Amino acid sequence: MRWLLPRPLLSATVFLLWAVITNAASLALLLLGGLLAIAVPRLTLPFWPDPPRLVRPWRAVRLFAVFAADIVTANWRVARQVVGPLYRLSPALIEVPLDLRDPFLATLLGSIVSLTPGTVAIDVDRQRWVLLVHALDAPDPQALVREIKDRYELPLKEIFAC
Amino acid sequence: MNAHAPILPLLIPFAAALLQMACSRLACQRLIGLSAATLLVLITAWLTVLADDGQLRVYALGNWPAPFGIVLVVDRLAAAMTLLTAILGFTSLLYASSGFDERGLHFHPLFQLQLFGLTGAFLTGDLFNLFVFFEVMLLASYTLLAHGGGLARTRAGISYVVLNLVGSALFLIALGLLYGTLGTLNLADLAHRLTLPGHDPALARLACALLIGVFALKAGLLPLSFWLPHTYTAAGAPVAALFAIMTKVGIVSILRLQTIALAPAMPDLLGHWLTTLALATVVFAALGVVAAVRLRALAAWLTLLSAGTLLVTPAQANAQVDAAAIYYLVQSTLAGAAFFLLAGVIAGQRGRAADQLMAGPPPQATWLKVAFLVLATTLAGLPPFSGFVGKLMLLTTLREVSAGPAIWAVLLAAGFVVMIALARDGCYLVWKHRATTREEPAEAIAWQRATATLLLVAAGPLLAVVARPLSDYAERAARQLHAPGTYVNAVLGPGRTNDRREATP
Amino acid sequence: MGPSLNPSLLLAAIPATAFGACLLPLLLQRFGRTAAAVGAATVMATCLALLLPLAPAALTDHTELARISWLPAYGLDLSLRLDGLGLLFCLLICGIGLLVVLYAAWYLPDSDRLGRFYSILLLFMAAMLGIVLSENLLLLLIFWEITSLSSFLLVAYRSDKYESRIGARMALAVTGGGGLALLAGILLLGHIAGSYELSVILAASERIHAHALYAPALILILLGAFTKSAQFPFHFWLPSAMAAPTPVSAYLHSATMVKAGVFLLARLYPALGGSDLWFWLVSGTGAATLVYAAAIALFRNDIKGLLAYSTISHLGLITLLFGLDTPLSVVAGIFHIINHAIFKASLFMAAGVIDHECGTRDMRRVNGMFRRMPITATLAIIAAGSMAGVPLLNGFLSKEMFFAETVSYPQFETLTWVLPLFATIAGMLAVAYSSRFVHDVFFNGEPVDLPRQPHEPPRWMRAPIELLVLLCLLVGLFPGWTVGPLLAAAAGAALQAPLPEFTLALWHGFNQPLLMSVLALAGGVILYALRAPLFAWQAELPPMHPRTAFERFYRRLNTGARWTLAAIDNGSLQRYNALLLSFIVLLGGWAFFSGPAATIRVAGQPIDEASVGALLTLLLGTVGATLLYRQRLLAVILVSVVGLVVALTFIRLSAPDLALTQFAVETGTIILMLLVLYYLPAGSAPRSSAPRLIRDLLLALLAGGGLGLITLKMLAAPFETISGFYLQEAIPGGGGANVVNVILVDFRGFDTLGEITVLAMVALAAHALLDRLILHAPPADTDGRRWATDAHPLFLSMLMRPLLPFSLTVSVYILLRGHNLPGGGFVAGLITSVALVMQYLANGIASTQPRMPGRPTRFLALGLLLAAGVGVASWPFGRPFLTSAHGHIQLPLLGEIELASAMIFDLGVYIVVVTVVLTVLSGLGRLSLRLHRQQETS
Amino acid sequence: MEALLAIAVGVLTACGVFLILRARTFPVLLGLTLLSYAVNLFLFASGRLRLDAPPLIRAGATYTDPLPQALVLTAIVIGFGMTAYLAMLALRGLAESGADHVDAREEP
Amino acid sequence: MSTATESAVAVLILLGALFVLLGSIGLARLPDFLTRLHGPTKATTLGVGAMLLASAIFFSSGTNEGISLHELAILFFLFITAPVTAHLLAKAALHRQTGTQQSDSGTPVRGRDGEKLPHPDKTS
Amino acid sequence: MLNAAIEIAFVLIGTALALNLYRLLRGPDTTDRILALDTLGINAIALIVLFGIRTASSAYFEVALLLALMGFIGTVALCKFLLRGDIIE
């Protein structure tokens, strides 16, 4: 099993992706998707040496839900800011100290931050493990730091073992 | 196998290239290359004999009938051109196998693919497919040109590539216009549709003129010929020898387009302008022959001169003239290629003087001197070798065309100039000079080089001896070329010419 | 030699032997000089022997013909004829040739192995025999030019001497060039007469004269003859050709090659002679040459120079005789050919002896030789007497015939005295230079500062001279007995008519010609006696060397050619491109407007706002990139915008496949451009000058406006295409619903095969061109900003890891669905390759390269093999290359599965595209790695 | 619609030609890219412009001319190969001559 | 297609288009690069997301080919790639703002390897 | 209703594209232009999807998918070029 599916999560994602793009139109296509789910991660094995392991899938689902909701609310907020008077904005560059030590998870965190409107993850300092974030409107930077750490970093640490 | 004969000249070099890509050992590549080249000579010779029964062999690729699918069409001319390509391929490859192929990467597969492109361009009956083969041919030639490295090659390469890329763009425009006007890409179908009403004649003329322009670029017609001497001079000897046939692709394409499609529908499209420019090309090339400072450049200019001479012929729309042109084409290509190889050998014998036209140590081998004499005689169109026969045939057949006197004057004057230039250059290269009595040790001539060179040099006398069967074949080929109706019927099939019209989207 | 021997076979054997054996001396030279000489002599003797059985017939006005077909469609056959004229020349060629072979063996230095010399000499002799034996004029021309070539080689025998080389080149330029004129003339003549066979031409005199092309044909043929026979003003090559070894001069420049011209006059006389034009051209040229060269000869200080000009003069005389255009003058001309050959050959050989013995030929230094080599001197004096026309010698006879002809010539009715006077003056000059030769060389005091001590030459070196001088005497004394039959036969053949009455005798009584001879002899001697003021006068004249004139001509030709070429072609690609575009614009414009115009117009599609917006965006991007091309990154961005709009246009116009391909290629192009841009020096583009800008703008407007208008016109033209077939056949015949893909992999799969071959070659080129390339990488960007230190930004590096398997999944989808939906091998290949390139981009070469599989060339081969292999697979089924197969397979549970062999083809396409894009982009990327490594090691 | 396309082709050609006539490799590369856009659009147009008629066989659909699309696809890919080739050649020229001139000699 | 789904599709389309526009307004209007960087994320997330949802509903209900999920794949890829572009753009912008080492024309600058090299553009 | 929504959406997205172009031309820095190009690409996805709905054709799905999968690559390469010059090292 380990030999066949060295990256179960990746295989599952590949299969899902295949099912989605082909609209899961036929059994034959799904079977082919199964083959791809085995073959593609094996072929690309050397390009992803040590990925984090998913240990708490349900926590992941919860994080995803939070993330999706945040996107919608943040979008509304930012939409108003964009069309509203610009002088009210207080943009800021904020350093978020990380507890994570895995570069992939840090990237994942950065991606969540970036995809949530209003904040963009600029870089991770891998010496100090600090996430550099730019916020469109952050009157209280410390609040944002706390929010990022609590809402996203903590769940990520729990979801993946690294 | 007979049924697949038309595709074999393409598949042999293609398969060889694949094998050579798979096997990167030089010895292995040489073996594959030379075997394939030998096989190609045999197969194309067989095809040439087959084609002489007068039947057009139409090979429908993918079993799709013309004009929908791509067809290869083998007539006498096409078969002969593939044979000529194969012969040049074999000799050039033999020459290159003595160490030239080591000077860069992938010489062998590129060489085979160049042959693939050349034979494809000669055999295809579809104009877009011709474009594809032009690209195959040109891309192979770009890299073969650069083989061996050096600034001169790269510079010439940039000019060559950019100019030909513009040429490719023009080719596509011409094809687009052709398709947009006549709705087809097949040469026979094009010829057929040109004679039917219902299309915009001005656009059709324009499309054909653009095609001629593109072919003229490849053939080296005067305002478009500047790249040619630089490129051919820069190329290595065996590469340049193979290139000797590349201008002929353009010329044969013009000839084919003219006889099959233009002559019945718009005979005035190729007229005095082409003859005038062709003669100007001859004059230009003759000037280059005089001004050349090295043997390779001289060979390049002579190649251009023969191209110019040949370009005189299509506008005459005369089967006799074209017969002479076909003989002249064959002999001038072989002689030109031989000259490139000989220049390479001589350059290796003269130390630092190389192939520059200045006093230097003369080559030691007597056969080299004799070969130079024979070849110079051939190239200058002096008796008794094939150069003279070719010139005689051209002059004879051009005697009665309206531009005859001008053509005669230019060709004879150019012959004179070439003769005195070759005499001068032979003096520099072959004979001893007091100023350079110090003999530098000459490198030994590899047997491959000697054999390849001698084979091509021997073509001069040989083609003269067999002038009759050869010119008879050329005449039959020209007559076949001047029977466009037969061509169109053979390609489209007698019944197909009518039922195509219902197939409208 | 029985009667069974076929005479025409024998005839053919003569040139065949000569040509066939001409390499014999070269082969024999390993056995020594003598072997080479014997070989050469044997060949000549054999030719002579072969001739003898044929001679009797030829002497009785019989013409022997032989023919081997060569190129009959163009009138060129190996047809030979032997008549009296041919026989005469054959005898001269072989006879004097034998003597020259003997002479040369002694004359040429012992260090020469002679093989090469004799071989070329034999080649020349063979060609000469060919000329005189040709029945076919084209064949004659072939031999004619071979004599020019072999004479070139013989004159340049001492190839290390500049004089030899330049002399040879001049000879070749003039005689070879004349040969080209002759070729043209013969082609015209053949056209008029309908054949190149002499028998036909000689019988077609009336038709020839009446033809409009008579004059050009005559002039061209005469150009050939005059150049070969060194007639004024083409005479200058002959003195320069005296750089040849003396045996060569004796053979070529007195007896044979220079006679080829007058031979041709004799040969074609019946066909071409007998017109005013002939008279004026031939006799005028001959007369001018006769006097002019004789006058020059007097002043030459070089013995061979004197003899050369004398030769020119005598050739002028012969030419004049043919020009006089009476039967008797032709007889006289032929007679003089014989006589001149004999005495001039012996004189050249004597001059060679003197040169050989003295080490110089300068008559100002060579004096008093009579005492040192009395026998040679006697021989030379006799021969010189013949040259001067002294009675009892052969030269006298023909010269007197010439005088007689001038006297009796009917053309000038009132000015009968002109021609005789002219002839007498020429005779005087001949006597004068002959006197000078005799007096200046053999007497005139003591030699001055000679390099060697002269004495009699070796016995066998003198023998040929002795024989020839003996002939001078014999012919002079017994003309009727010695040359009578031969002359009659030759003249008869030349005239192609009954011979006129003439008697070959020493004494014709006291008549006007005799008076002229006496006057000439006396006048000549007086002229020579009064030479001092003449020589002083001549010394005042500006020096005139034909050689320097030729060199100047050649230099001018050369510099002129270079100048012209440099003016036309300055090596600028910009100019080439401008010329190409102008040419196309002109040609296209002419073609478009010179034909008939169409009247039918077809309605178009409606315009919408979005399309206008797209067009505006495209214009913005295009014009912006063009104006701002110096800001290169911006230009790249703008061009990307253009690419995006083009892709959107394809979507709008129902071409999803094209949009896919355009997007995918666009991505590759940006990476490519940036890889290149890293190295290209910024800001080096010069400002163009105003005229250049105007030219370029004009061309751009013409090309752009032209193509735009053509587009509009094309779109409005009626249209009917073959593509209904593709739409109908796509599913039943090709097994796919995406017609574009079915066309690519099936209907026109051959195009695609060629296309992936092109791509494969780009990959090969990436190896070949980038191999060992060292480029200098800028240490900072164009603003002088140091590069950032983070080579592999974290997010990029991390997110590309999952993206790779996802991209592969998508590319498999695109590949498999391509036959029915937009997609296919190209796009799938581009997705895969760019995904892999992104691994390089994100993680660097060092960490990515080891993870890549295999050698790219093998993958290329595999891809091409799949594409072509599936094509060959149709052969066993009796179908042509690339015939596809497709079908539906019913499987339990899975249902119907559609399979087409074209999918394997597409897989081949996919593999090739992946390999190529990867090879090219990573190859370009790797350039910097090499640089960094090099910097580290150094 | 036809007029819009004609204008696009014309402007792309004009700009492409102008850039091809420059003296450095980079603008020439750009110019060839623009020219190839023009050529591809022109070649595409030879099948005439049809809206909402992609050549994907479905019941009851109308189709545009598929052949020019196949040709343009070939042309796009070959064009990419050629651009890549010229880019490599330009770098080689740069490495060997130290400059990115397209000419053997500079035109005044 | 029912009116309800049609209205849902219509609303989603308008919502999507609106957020796409808002993102671009942000891009055009916001004062400096880092704030402008926030614009495209809106277009990516809610804008294109809503549009894709509309498409999914439309094609799932409108045709007889069954449900249409493949729009999700587009969203999936956009979510993976958008942070990367933001990351690199921000890095580049910061690099260009702060990492500037304004050197005059022709002044040598320090190369990456510590070697002093003149910039070829500035010297040629 | 749907048709009206689609027409309005076209106008909105068209305006968005115009604003992107404005930023692309305006700059001021190269990063702004790259950002504008990137946004142009993403907005083009919306446009294509919308076009697909309007023509009720899924023929353009692959194009949108491709643009989502590969559109960022140009941006990444351009940024890497600004940062390092050497995009593949």
Ligand code: NA
């Ligand atoms: Na964010």
Ligand code: NA
């Ligand atoms: Na790199």
